[in-house]
Amino acid sequence: MSQQANVPSRPRPRIDEESRPWWEALGRRELYLQRCLECGALRWYPRALCPECLCDRTQWVRASGRGKVYSLTTVHQNQTPGFAGATPYLLAYVELEEGVRILTNVVNCRPEEATIGASVEAVFQDIGNQTGLLSFQPTRQQA
Numbered sequence: 001m002s003q004q005a006n007v008p009s010r011p012r013p014r015i016d017e018e019s020r021p022w023w024e025a026l027g028r029r030e031l032y033l034q035r036c037l038e039c040g041a042l043r044w045y046p047r048a049l050c051p052e053c054l055c056d057r058t059q060w061v062r063a064s065g066r067g068k069v070y071s072l073t074t075v076h077q078n079q080t081p082g083f084a085g086a087t088p089y090l091l092a093y094v095e096l097e098e099g100v101r102i103l104t105n106v107v108n109c110r111p112e113e114a115t116i117g118a119s120v121e122a123v124f125q126d127i128g129n130q131t132g133l134l135s136f137q138p139t140r141q142q143a
């Protein structure tokens with residue numbers, strides 16, 4: 001029943017030089033985005049060229065880890081090894097406070113608890129080798 005039990009058999013991230021800072025930050029439980037040094041645009045996913053102006057000069061900036069669900073769906077079937085026992089799960093685009101949208105999972109809630117516009121916060125899962133995976137969970141209301 002636990003989704004965690006399936007994690008070791010899932011595909012591992014393919015880490016290259018462009019994405020290495022992203023994965024290493026997740027391993028430290030931090031969320032970083034690339035910012036173009038020419039036009040200032042933030043982007044996700046990690047890549048060499050700015051999609052706005054094609055500049056290759058980049059800096060990494062820390063993001064808040066807070067955002068809102070922009071779009072989501074519940075996945076009921078996934079034949080990929082390691083995912084079959086994980087269904088149902090939520091696949092979502094989360095729009096960060098910084099304006100960047102990330103394709104991710106919403107976790108630690110029942111599917112019906114997550115809605116478009118809901119506030120979410122980053123959740124980090126250690127996967128070894130000083131890297132991690134990023135998901136989001138509904139922001140818990142402070143009493």
Ligand SMILES: [Zn+2]
Nearest residue numbers: 036039050053
């Ligand atoms: Zn740019």
